[in-house]
Amino acid sequence: MNAPAKIDLNLPRFASVEELIAREQPDTPVYVLHPEKYHAAAKRFLDAFPGDTLYAIKANPAPHVLDLVYASGIRHFDTASVPEVEYVHSRFPDAHCHFMAPVRSPGAAKLTFEKHGVTDFVVDCDFELDKLLSEVKDAKKLRIFVRIATPLGGAMLELSSKFGTTPADAARLLKRVAGSGAQPAITFHVGSQCLSPFSYAQAIEMARRTSLMAGVTIVALDLGGGFPVTYPGNDVPPYHWYFDTIKEALMTMGQPDLPILCEPGRALIAEGLSVVTQVILRKGDKLYINDGIYGSFDELAITGWTADYPLRAFSLEKGKAVSRPIGQAPFRIYGPTCDTLDVLPRPLMLHENVKAGDYIVFDAMGAYSVALRTNFNGFYPDKWVIVGN
Ligand SMILES: Cc1ncc(COP(=O)(O)O)c(C=O)c1O
Structure with missing residues (x-):
């Protein structure tokens, strides 16, 4: 594990919540960080996920939380705006930012590509693809992920009615990406707090069919976020079911060396x-x-x-x-x-x-x-x- 570039945990420490309440008797809310829980959550992914784990910083961008995630060994970040990219890079110059939002303000791709070396972008329509290709002329440096919409039902919060397109349309976009000289890839998000490991297998199968339909060999597959956390009222399957199901489904892709990514937010930072x-x-x-x-x-x-x-x-x-x-x-x-x-x-x-x-x-x-x-x-x-x- 690399040493953190900058860690700013100069905060009051207590042995327990009881000690905090007794000593401080706080009359405003207090955010209590449990560092070992951040380390355990990151370790779960770093040990068992078959690819790169990107932290989706939207889930909790607080500086102490970012520092704990980074100190736990995470070096990739799912960012969705210019300020998020600037923030991550100002804190961790060696971090890799991936711009995984399918809608970007004009100029955002150009700025983050030129100033921050961001090369991963997502599209789910022609307009965003045209904009991206017009802002970054050196298309072959780009890895462009086409986002497919996944079936609803497995997750508490669906994330496919706002973004993502059908496999047939994604196949068309994928061909356009390949034709532009950029590197074609696929992404999806099965929804947040996904209680069904099978949702990932189903989405991987959609990705396989999409790339087959397009006749395009993809260079990467991003499985999004959605990995759940145990809350009262939710039955969460054991984590290894997610990773085992994902690994089994990936075998059907016919590309054993395909680079795989995921973008958990909640699963890396909720419990801490x-x-x-x-x-x-x-x-x-x-x-x-x-x-x-x-x-x-x-x-x-x-x-x-x-x-x-x-x-x-x-x-x-x-x-x-x-x-x-x-x-x-x-x-x-x-x-x-x-x-x-x-x-x-x-x-x-x-x-x-x-x-x-x-x-x-x-x-x-x-x-x-x-x-x-x-x-x-x-x-x-x-x-x-x-x-x-
Ligand atoms: C593109 C994208 N990636 C990752 C995430 C993180 O999802 P989760 O917190 O469910 O892991 C989100 C959440 O909105 C998202 O929109």
């Missing part, structure tokens, strides 16, 4: 972050806490999202954080802003005597939380600490 929140007010079975939908909890509000975060609850007693049983009574959880919509979509089961001043700790909160927070009403959680090694 907890959020410590405090109850500000209790009114019967309504609890108002100091974080909410406009802060770290946006993902819970997405239609179709049915998972929750693992929970722990604590009260302060004589300066100590005492663990409280959960699962006794349902509470509706409101965020601190004035908006009626600032409410968690499902009640949480907590201790029946929960009160103002108590703490609720949400685990596995790294994905699409920090990245989506706003400062609506002046609330912007941004206090970071480390728990563990």
